[in-house]
Amino acid sequence: MKKNVAIAMGGFSSEYRISINSGNIVYKNLDRSKYNPYRVHILQKEWFVIGENDTPYPINRSNFTVTIDGQLITFDCVFNTIHGTPGENGLLQAYLELLDIPQTSCDFYQSALTFNKRDLISVLKPFGIKTAENYFVDKGDEVDPDEIIAKVGLPCFVKANKAGSSFGITKVKSRDQIIPATKFAFKEDNEIIIESFLDGTEVSVGVITHNDEILALPVTEIVSENEFFDYEAKYLGKSQEITPARISEEQTKKVQEIAKLIYRKLKMKGFSRSEFIFHNNEPHFIEMNTNPGLSEASILPQQAQAAGISLKELFGSAIEAALKV
Incomplete structure (x- = not known):
């Protein structure tokens, strides 16, 4: 039936x-x-x-x-x-x-945790997951640009803590840009996270439960035409998304294993897409999306296609996995 x-x-x-x-x-x-x-x-x-x-x-x-x-x-x-x-x-x-x-x-706890960038980073660090240096600000806090620069340096990223699709994010290059960037981020959320700039190759790793197995999909390399992988780059064609990524086999296996480790430790279900930057040849975790975009041009469907999984199979597998729980 x-x-x-x-x-x-x-x-x-x-x-x-x-x-x-x-x-x-x-x-x-x-x-x-x-x-x-x-x-x-x-x-x-x-x-x-x-x-x-x-x-x-x-x-x-x-x-x-x-x-x-x-x-x-x-x-x-x-x-x-x-x-x-x-x-x-x-x-x-x-x-x-x-x-x-x-x-x-995923379940409600995992969803709430992964949606909160700074809480997620705090949970993952004890497992040896490398991240950028970060600084946290709540709405109403005094914003001290000198203190922020001393902690994370310049350039840095000012982000809304609980927002997706790069809404509320600014790449800050000078001291006088910090206050406007925080005001912009606070339009999306009452908490912000400020991160050090990581110079290196950005990649995205999809992890899914497929046929009862946790599977890391082929890695995608992100090459943005803009300053970073912002809304225009993600959705308006201002980026190249190269699958498989132009990284070594060793780097591919390493970042896939880290993405699967995060998936297992958080007791994830369904789809996830984690973003990393290879900084000094080490993958540094940026964030995890638990409801990634699913259009034909989106990253996770691209990765599934590279793994030989059709959209019909990908979506059907997600439903069957949910029904088994």
């Missing part, structure tokens, strides 16, 4: 449109012989299923069901494609766990 799959997309953050694109790609590529897919838009003020002729049908939030043409639809699984809140910070996962509905991404 075919499973009813809700493809959750949208969200409450600046990444809303990116999520809609990812969700529509999943909807397009799910195997109709196994699944009945439903496009579920989860927005700040309303949740609804997009039906035929783009008709919206409201979701009953008390039990995550929908009535379409007089028929009550319940969902066997939720395919979570929401970037940012509430799909990538644990809120949606906790809600679905209370309702005992399986979903394809």
